[in-house]
Amino acid sequence: MSLAEDLAERVREGEIRLHELEDHTDADAAATARRLLVADESGADLEATGAYAFDAAVAEPNVENMVGAVQIPLGVAGPVTISGGALSGDRYLPLATTEGALIASVNRGCGVLDAAGGANARVTKTGMTRAPVFKTDGIVESEALAAWTRDNADRLREAAESTTSHGEVTDVTPYVVGNNVYLRFRYDTKDAMGMNMATIATGEACELIEAETDASLVALSGNLCTDKKPAAINAIEGRGRSVTADVTIPAEIVEDRLHTTPGAVAEINTRKNLVGSAKAGSLGFNAHVANVVAAMFLATGQDEAQVVEGANAITTAEVTDGGDLYVSVSIASLEVGTVGGGTKLPTQAEGLEILGVRGGGEPAGSNADALAEAITVGALAGELSLLAALGSRHLSSAHADLGR
Numbered sequence: 001m002s003l004a005e006d007l008a009e010r011v012r013e014g015e016i017r018l019h020e021l022e023d024h025t026d027a028d029a030a031a032t033a034r035r036l037l038v039a040d041e042s043g044a045d046l047e048a049t050g051a052y053a054f055d056a057a058v059a060e061p062n063v064e065n066m067v068g069a070v071q072i073p074l075g076v077a078g079p080v081t082i083s084g085g086a087l088s089g090d091r092y093l094p095l096a097t098t099e100g101a102l103i104a105s106v107n108r109g110c111g112v113l114d115a116a117g118g119a120n121a122r123v124t125k126t127g128m129t130r131a132p133v134f135k136t137d138g139i140v141e142s143e144a145l146a147a148w149t150r151d152n153a154d155r156l157r158e159a160a161e162s163t164t165s166h167g168e169v170t171d172v173t174p175y176v177v178g179n180n181v182y183l184r185f186r187y188d189t190k191d192a193m194g195m196n197m198a199t200i201a202t203g204e205a206c207e208l209i210e211a212e213t214d215a216s217l218v219a220l221s222g223n224l225c226t227d228k229k230p231a232a233i234n235a236i237e238g239r240g241r242s243v244t245a246d247v248t249i250p251a252e253i254v255e256d257r258l259h260t261t262p263g264a265v266a267e268i269n270t271r272k273n274l275v276g277s278a279k280a281g282s283l284g285f286n287a288h289v290a291n292v293v294a295a296m297f298l299a300t301g302q303d304e305a306q307v308v309e310g311a312n313a314i315t316t317a318e319v320t321d322g323g324d325l326y327v328s329v330s331i332a333s334l335e336v337g338t339v340g341g342g343t344k345l346p347t348q349a350e351g352l353e354i355l356g357v358r359g360g361g362e363p364a365g366s367n368a369d370a371l372a373e374a375i376t377v378g379a380l381a382g383e384l385s386l387l388a389a390l391g392s393r394h395l396s397s398a399h400a401d402l403g404r
């Protein structure tokens with residue numbers, strides 16, 4: 001009997017708990033034992049799941065009860081020329097996806113951006129948020145807590161920043177609803193996406209509030225943050241990075257390479273992305289920004305649940321006075337990091353290396369800004385290509401040819 005079989009047997013007999021296997025062997029053998037158990041009980045063949053290309057120990061901070069890894073095909077679009085505030089030059093964009101035709105589309109968009117001289121990109125606002133909820137005795141105490149927060153901003157900042165050498169509190173805004181007070185802390189988290197950093201720092205500030213006021217903390221996250229849920233506050237106020245990419249494309253390039261006209265792209269954008277989205281009550285006034293955000297998040301080790309916020313994007317398109325096509329994509333809440341979370345995993349770190357943004361930037365925060373700009377330029381390429389495919393009526397044929 002192999003070590004893994006022996007461990008699997010001990011789990012079956014109740015001697016060891018499934019999540020304690022790493023206490024008895026190394027991380028790879030523990031994953032093997034778990035695979036044996038799951039394969040046995042489900043009848044699934046987990047050979048492919050077990051054929052992963054890194055030491056399981058590397059993933060210990062990222063996953064519990066590990067049995068293996070899911071492999072998602074990785075492709076590249078580009079290279080595309082980016083003139084950003086933090087990222088300048090030609091870059092291949094790494095995209096992990098199972099949607100055929102997506103990378104072809106982004107690739108076509110990148111080619112068009114390049115033919116137009118490249119895309120501009122800028123981060124216009126930065127700040128990861130955490131909003132604990134406090135319970136008070138009523139509006140008199142709620143107002144007093146809001147006032148205390150404003151009067152003690154420096155002490156709150158000092159408490160929060162005592163937990164991190166990188167994070168900086170940039171704002172604490174109180175929101176009052178009856179006997180509930182939500183304090184929306186905003187942090188500059190530099191190159192980290194910052195959710196752990198902001199949560200730990202806010203926890204420290206909450207201890208000060210409870211020690212000094214009558215309010216009691218109900219939950220460290222009161223959903224006004226808002227993390228991993230669709231929310232207007234993120235679309236309006238921003239969360240993570242607010243980023244815009246834009247380009248002006250000469251009319252002949254639109255006609256030659258996208259088989260449509262600037263006027264048709266602008267009209268589709270208005271009727272589909274603006275009016276259609278408004279009628280649907282959507283927060284996303286775009287065509288498929290989530291496609292590029294999700295594929296680049298997977299490729300670079302971002303928290304995939306935050307694609308929800310990454311879809312808070314508005315695409316604009318208009319015909320210029322000279323008859324050319326101006327297109328922009330503004331993502332309000334793109335939550336990205338180049339340190340921490342899944343960014344250290346080997347293939348994800350390579351994804352960051354393709355963009356030249358692995359690890360901490362110099363100055364701190366510049367690598368995460370650069371990643372945000374690259375993703376937004378990818379989204380711009382994708383919007384352009386899909387809007388054009390709708391204009392030339394190529395969407396269904398493209399997916400019939402490439403996506404099945």
Ligand SMILES: CC(C)(COP(=O)([O-])OP(=O)([O-])OC[C@H]1O[C@@H](n2cnc3c(N)ncnc32)[C@H](O)[C@@H]1OP(=O)([O-])[O-])[C@@H](O)C(=O)NCCC(=O)NCCSC(=O)C[C@@](C)(O)CC(=O)[O-]
Nearest residue numbers: 101102103104105107108111287288385386389394395398
């Ligand atoms: C498929 C194309 C690009 C063909 O477009 P085309 O212009 O007919 O193709 P082409 O053969 O002339 O090639 C043009 C360029 O496309 C790229 N390209 C072309 N083929 C490939 C390939 N195999 N691999 C990589 N790149 C490819 C490549 O850049 C190429 O330039 P080249 O390098 O040859 O000079 C076009 O029809 C297209 O972009 N269609 C739109 C597809 C799309 O955007 N799908 C996105 C997903 S749809 C979805 O998920 C969301 C949705 C639709 O439900 C949201 C909504 O409601 O709107």
Ligand SMILES: NC(=O)C1=CN([C@@H]2O[C@H](COP(=O)(O)OP(=O)(O)OC[C@H]3O[C@@H](n4cnc5c(N)ncnc54)[C@H](OP(=O)(O)O)[C@@H]3O)[C@@H](O)[C@H]2O)C=CC1
Nearest residue numbers: 164165166190191192193194195196197199303340341360
């Ligand atoms: N806790 C929660 O509620 C939630 C957690 N998550 C998870 O949180 C993780 C991401 O949290 P995050 O805080 O980004 O990452 P980590 O928890 O991995 O922490 C990253 C740390 O890296 C250090 N660091 C080193 N160099 C830099 C640099 N250049 N810029 C910024 N920080 C640097 C900082 O340490 P120091 O602070 O000491 O300076 C920072 O706190 C993901 O795994 C995500 O899935 C997601 C949603 C909610």
